[in-house]
């Protein structure tokens with residue numbers, strides 16, 4: 001039999017319909033994978049991407065992604081969509097509080113097609129948004145509750161039967177993503193613990209600068225805030241600052257603690273420390289992004305620094321911040337071979353070197369911080385006597 005001459009229209013050919021349905025299912029599958037994958041991105045953006053993908057797959061305007069705090073009795077809202085009240089502070093709800101809290105306690109998916117008919121939950125959520133239908137699912141892995149995903153709509157009956165399957169798939173994928181984040185964060189903490197241990201070992205060798213890295217990190221936090229550096233970059237700045245002199249671990253103790261001027265060979269040994277520290281960090285995947293910052297902390301804004309002779313904005317911003325904090329701490333802490341400087345003297349010296357050694361914007365930000373708050377808190381709990389602003 002020959003082929004039919006009938007030309008089928010869209011929607012009349014069962015094969016075409018099947019293909020279209022398969023294409024749509026594949027598209028949703030990709031969306032589910034993208035949601036879990038989003039969680040692998042660092043910082044709060046990862047949570048937000050995962051939630052936005054989840055909302056898009058179900059086609060609802062409101063979504064909330066909670067994680068369970070380690071104490072086990074509070075859910076922390078890591079990402080939200082369609083809830084204007086949730087800007088700013090991170091909102092929390094108790095386990096058993098509202099729909100999401102109830103799901104966390106019961107560890108079972110809940111579908112509410114119409115809150116008016118359902119009667120279990122009110123039309124206004126624990127976080128103050130209005131919904132007429134909602135679906136909430138626990139995020140679990142290996143028997144552990146990790147969080148809750150809640151999707152909602154101001155319309156009743158917003159969910160089709162197949163949406164429930166997609167939400168189940170989302171929950172599985174998001175749970176895996178959350179567990180991966182936990183492992184990565186634990187790994188980062190372990191690496192950081194090892195490296196900070198090395199930094200502490202370094203300071204044990206160098207009696208003169210004991211506590212210097214922690215103070216510089218603290219100063220960098222305040223300068224970074226004054227410059228508008230936001231999380232997670234602010235945290236990376238602090239970590240880089242706490243490790244900025246890591247490369248001195250290879251410098252002999254006799255050179256580090258030498259009271260008099262250094263000869264050219266000793267100076268060369270000291271000058272290697274930014275590059276050595278950067279090489280150490282490059283070997284550690286979770287800290288390798290800090291290598292250029294540590295490498296650049298002795299560069300000068302006007303050029304002529306080391307090891308690369310960079311200048312201006314060619315020097316990473318975080319290196320320029322560390323350079324200023326490093327210099328302030330060195331000037332304020334007592335040294336056996338010179339008299340202490342007052343804060344005013346130290347600030348005046350920084351301003352004098354602004355544009356040549358230091359980035360003027362950073363010096364200006366530090367001046368603002370010290371003028372507003374003093375600098376005693378940089379040295380907490382034991383501020384040196386010089387830390388008074390006149």
Ligand SMILES: [Fe+2]
Nearest residue numbers: 244245297298
């Ligand atoms: Fe240094």
